[in-house]
Amino acid sequence: MVQDKLLKIHNLHKSYGDLDIFKGLSLAMDRGDRLVIIGPSGGGKSTLLRIVMGLEDITGGDVYLDGKPYILRDGGKTKIDHKLQARVGMVFQHYTLFPHLDILRNLTLAPVKTRGIPRAEAKAMALLERFGLAAKARAYPSQLSGGQKQRVAIARALMLDPDLLLFDEVTSALDPELVAEVEAVMMELADHGMPMMIVTHDMHFARNIASRVVFAAGGVVVEDGPPEQVLDNPQVARTREFVERVFARKK
Amino acid sequence: MHFDPTIPFKYWDALLIGLGTSLRLTLICLAIGIALGFVTSQARRSRLMPVRAVAIFYVELFRGTPVLIQLFWIFYCLPMLIGAEPGNFISAVLSLSLYAGAITSETFRAALKSIPREQYDTCRALGITGLRLAIWVVLPQALLRAIPTLLSNAVALFKESALISAVGMADLMFIGSSIANRTGRPVEMLTAIAIIYFTVAFPLTRIVGRVETRILRRLAV
Ligand SMILES: Nc1ncnc2c1ncn2[C@@H]1O[C@H](COP(=O)(O)OP(=O)(O)OP(=O)(O)O)[C@@H](O)[C@H]1O
Ligand SMILES: [Mg+2]
Numbered sequence A: 001m002v003q004d005k006l007l008k009i010h011n012l013h014k015s016y017g018d019l020d021i022f023k024g025l026s027l028a029m030d031r032g033d034r035l036v037i038i039g040p041s042g043g044g045k046s047t048l049l050r051i052v053m054g055l056e057d058i059t060g061g062d063v064y065l066d067g068k069p070y071i072l073r074d075g076g077k078t079k080i081d082h083k084l085q086a087r088v089g090m091v092f093q094h095y096t097l098f099p100h101l102d103i104l105r106n107l108t109l110a111p112v113k114t115r116g117i118p119r120a121e122a123k124a125m126a127l128l129e130r131f132g133l134a135a136k137a138r139a140y141p142s143q144l145s146g147g148q149k150q151r152v153a154i155a156r157a158l159m160l161d162p163d164l165l166l167f168d169e170v171t172s173a174l175d176p177e178l179v180a181e182v183e184a185v186m187m188e189l190a191d192h193g194m195p196m197m198i199v200t201h202d203m204h205f206a207r208n209i210a211s212r213v214v215f216a217a218g219g220v221v222v223e224d225g226p227p228e229q230v231l232d233n234p235q236v237a238r239t240r241e242f243v244e245r246v247f248a249r250k251k
Numbered sequence B: 001m002h003f004d005p006t007i008p009f010k011y012w013d014a015l016l017i018g019l020g021t022s023l024r025l026t027l028i029c030l031a032i033g034i035a036l037g038f039v040t041s042q043a044r045r046s047r048l049m050p051v052r053a054v055a056i057f058y059v060e061l062f063r064g065t066p067v068l069i070q071l072f073w074i075f076y077c078l079p080m081l082i083g084a085e086p087g088n089f090i091s092a093v094l095s096l097s098l099y100a101g102a103i104t105s106e107t108f109r110a111a112l113k114s115i116p117r118e119q120y121d122t123c124r125a126l127g128i129t130g131l132r133l134a135i136w137v138v139l140p141q142a143l144l145r146a147i148p149t150l151l152s153n154a155v156a157l158f159k160e161s162a163l164i165s166a167v168g169m170a171d172l173m174f175i176g177s178s179i180a181n182r183t184g185r186p187v188e189m190l191t192a193i194a195i196i197y198f199t200v201a202f203p204l205t206r207i208v209g210r211v212e213t214r215i216l217r218r219l220a221v
Helices: A045-053 A103-115 A120-130 A146-158 A176-191 A203-209 A227-232 A237-250 B012-043 B049-064 B067-082 B088-113 B117-125 B130-167 B172-183 B186-219
Strands: A007-016 A019-029 A034-038 A060-065 A068-074 A077-080 A088-091 A164-168 A196-199 A212-217 A220-225
Touching (some): A007 A045, A019 A060, A034 A045, A034 A203, A045 A088, A045 A164, A088 A146, A088 B117, A103 A120, A103 A146, A103 B130, A146 A176, A176 A196, A176 A203, A203 A227, A203 A237, A212 A237, B012 B049, B012 B088, B012 B130, B012 B172, B012 B186, B049 B088, B067 B130, B088 B130, B117 B130, B172 B186
Parallel strands (some): A034 A212, A164 A196
Antiparallel strands (some): A007 A060, A060 A068, A068 A077, A212 A220
């Protein structure tokens, strides 16, 4: 028997008023995959992740998780299976730690209040330990550097044992010298086989972490392949143009 | 007749009773006003248009008219409307609470608005929704952000409460000015009253500044 895909997006449509963001985008992901999504600014990368997280309505198409219908249109409305939604986690660009709670309680709030997970504290301490943040357990977010905050945000998402973790430009708001520590944590997750979908502008990092790179533009997937293909030797003219422009800007 | 600073001291016990009344009234109206203000701030975000309309009318009416006139409405017009005399203290509490509620609802509204939208996204991603979102994430942050302004509101309310003397409540202002009239010593007495109001209000305004920097530092993420 063929195993179901971890995530399958089929013929996705999404528009804001007259603006069509997705015009039949399809994309599938295996359990071992780490997908990096690249594409022009305003092309819908954030929207795609937000849809997969269950934060946005869709206009058409459907999304499957583990072969089960996760998001679909029904009777003119977007239907989201909240049991499946709970198996997806997301880390955002900024302003996401709870400023009124210390780090430990930032990690334990969701597990304790919504899932009644026992021993959440021990698990949180273990995660903080693993990310080199144990000493900060009782500190407040405002006392942390940007890089530390993002590592906490990743740890917090891991508290709920997601099957898929989404990252939307998690290093874009950071000072350059803090980017590496966050990327290192993500690399460590990759080594442990964590399925991830990542939006990043850091092409060097994309090359290192991706098992596949997806170039999305004009509301569809333009090119999808291993990083050596999409980043170094794109097969589609549109991808080549984009990649060359991004690398030219870097130099 | 020359300035005699010893005069107010002769009446310290009466002034103290007046101060007690002013403080009691302020605290009661502050408590009611905060509760009323929070409810009103929620009503202004209601999905039901009539609820929003009533809330907005109430807030703007009480923010946009002199407190003194609000007092006269409650003291003289309300008895005509309801056909009963609620009594001085109740009327004073009612009018100052309504005023305080209108002011604090704006405080809460601003505090709620200053919570970044990312906080809501994160909560949904973590499965924290509905009442849990309100109780564990939104309310604590809104309250924290509102505290400095609520303290300033409290100081303002304490000073505004002097207006109830105009309708005959025996607060600090009323007692002080009665003594001034009776003794013919308005300069000494009114200065003394001002000093008493200042002695209560000044430390509070200083605390507001301190609390504000601390809270802003904590919430800066
Ligand atoms: N809530 C919304 N209402 C209307 N338009 C929106 C909304 N959210 C996003 N858009 C629009 O949808 C398009 C895609 O936005 P999105 O943020 O997904 O792009 P992006 O690829 O993440 O861009 P960037 O690289 O700049 O982050 C943009 O044109 C944006 O203006
Ligand atoms: Mg984006």
